[in-house]
Every structure is written in C-alpha cells, then in structure tokens.
Amino acid sequence: xxxxxxxxxxxxxxxxxxxxxxxxxxxxxxxxxxxxxxxxxxxxxxxxxxxxxxxxxxxxxxxxxxxxxxxxxxxxxxxxxxxxxxxxxxxxxxxxxxxxxxxxxxxxxxxxxxxx
Amino acid sequence: xxxxxxxxxxxxxxxxxxxxxxxxxxxxxxxxxxxxxxxxxxxxxxxxxxxxxxxxxxxxxxxxxxxxxxxxxxxxxxxxxxxxxxxxxxxxxxxxxxxxxxxxxxxxxxxxx
Numbered sequence: 001x002x003x004x005x006x007x008x009x010x011x012x013x014x015x016x017x018x019x020x021x022x023x024x025x026x027x028x029x030x031x032x033x034x035x036x037x038x039x040x041x042x043x044x045x046x047x048x049x050x051x052x053x054x055x056x057x058x059x060x061x062x063x064x065x066x067x068x069x070x071x072x073x074x075x076x077x078x079x080x081x082x083x084x085x086x087x088x089x090x091x092x093x094x095x096x097x098x099x100x101x102x103x104x105x106x107x108x109x110x111x112x113x114x115x116x
Numbered sequence: 117x118x119x120x121x122x123x124x125x126x127x128x129x130x131x132x133x134x135x136x137x138x139x140x141x142x143x144x145x146x147x148x149x150x151x152x153x154x155x156x157x158x159x160x161x162x163x164x165x166x167x168x169x170x171x172x173x174x175x176x177x178x179x180x181x182x183x184x185x186x187x188x189x190x191x192x193x194x195x196x197x198x199x200x201x202x203x204x205x206x207x208x209x210x211x212x213x214x215x216x217x218x219x220x221x222x223x224x225x226x227x228x229x
Contacts, residue, residue: 032215034217036218041223042222042223043120043206043208043220043221043222043223044159044206044208044218044220045220046217046218046219049217091214091215092215093215094213094214094215102149102161102164102172102174102213102214103149103151103159103160103161103164103174103175103214104151104159104161104214104218105158105159106158106159107158108158
C-alpha cells in the first residue's frame with residue numbers, strides 16, 4: 001500500500017468549506033484512495049473512497065488529481081461535529097492469500113480544528 | 117441500525133487475570149478484525165478473521181487469542197494480561213476483505229495494573 005503524507009493539523013471556521021490534502025506519490029494503478037476520520041473518543045469512521053474519478057457522498061467530496069499522486073477531501077460546510085483526525089490511506093488488492101498481516105495502516109492523519 | 121458493538125467499553129484489571137472483550141456485528145459481514153491504538157503508534161492489527169472458523173495473526177498477536185465460532189461474533193481473549201496490553205482496542209468488520217469499507221466499534225479502553 002502506498003505511503004501517504006498529510007499535514008499534521010488544519011484549522012477552519014464553522015460553515016466554511018474545508019479542503020484536506022493528501023499526497024500519495026507512489027500510488028499504483030490498482031490502489032484505491034480511502035478516507036476515514038476519528039472523532040474524539042470514538043472509533044474510526046469511513047468517509048469516502050475513490051480510484052480515479054472525483055466522488056461525492058452525503059459526508060464529503062473526494063477530488064483526485066489527474067496523475068493520482070494527490071487527492072483532496074472536501075467538507076463543503078464544516079460543522080463543529082466535523083472536528084476529528086482525518087486519515088488518508090491507499091489500499092491495493094489484498095496481498096496475502098495464505099495469512100499474514102492484513103490490517104489498515106493509519107498514519108498520523110490531519111487533526112482538523114473547527115472554530116465556531 | 118447497522119453497527120459494531122463492543123463490551124465492555126472500559127475495563128480495569130490486574131496482571132494475570134484472564135479477560136474477554138466481546139465484539140458483535142449485525143451486518144452479516146464476513147471479515148472481522150481487532151486493532152489496538154496507542155499514542156504515537158497508530159492503529160495496529162492484532163488478529164483478523166476472513167470467515168467463521170478462519171482466523172489469522174495481524175501485526176501484534178502476542179498475548180492475545182481470538183475465536184470465530186459464529187459469523188456475528190469475534191471475541192478477543194487476553195489469557196494473562198500484562199501492563200503493556202493497556203491500550204484502546206477497536207473491533208472492525210467489513211463485507212469481504214480488509215480492502216473494503218471497514219466499520220469500527222466504539223472502542224474498549226483497557227487498563228492492566
């Protein structure tokens with residue numbers, strides 16, 4: 001799975017859009033880009049994922065660069081409840097058919113602070 | 117409501133006293149796994165299960181056991197807990213593999229004295 005790089009923290013104001021960047025320059029053609037977030041004192045929560053085209057769902061949008069070496073998670077109108085650590089991970093096909101470690105690898109993520 | 121539940125949510129125990137953390141999902145998922153989360157180390161997978169009666173070691177399996185006798189349940193067993201197993205534990209499940217959307221439980225905070 002390709003390594004990802006994200007800013008340690010970002011700050012935004014409530015009800016404004018937030019653009020969270022992620023670099024994944026070593027991504028391979030079969031790797032999907034996934035975003036999860038972890039709110040304080042909760043388990044990680046799936047946000048969105050995509051392969052090549054931009055994606056939208058009820059939570060967010062995912063904009064993927066044409067060369068796929070970077071992507072941006074867009075929260076269109078941030079609320080205080082969106083304050084969380086956001087993780088970007090690249091996942092290829094499962095490598096192991098006969099056992100071996102198989103988990104998601106979350107880096108440090110981006111700590112998103114929302115100001116009222 | 118589709119969810120992954122864990123019990124207990126908080127547990128304080130002493131070294132050597134066997135304990136079990138339960139995990140249950142109501143989404144008919146085949147894949148289930150356990151993670152621990154420690155400051156500065158991120159999420160690390162302990163064990164996972166591709167289906168009933170099929171389990172495999174993750175990155176940090178030492179000191180833990182699991183079983184998968186039913187599709188919905190995946191308990192984590194600490195036969196002889198030690199202080200270095202003090203951590204925040206998450207159970208997760210998905211339809212097929214680890215590469216598909218993972219649904220995480222709320223976490224179990226364990227303190228081993």
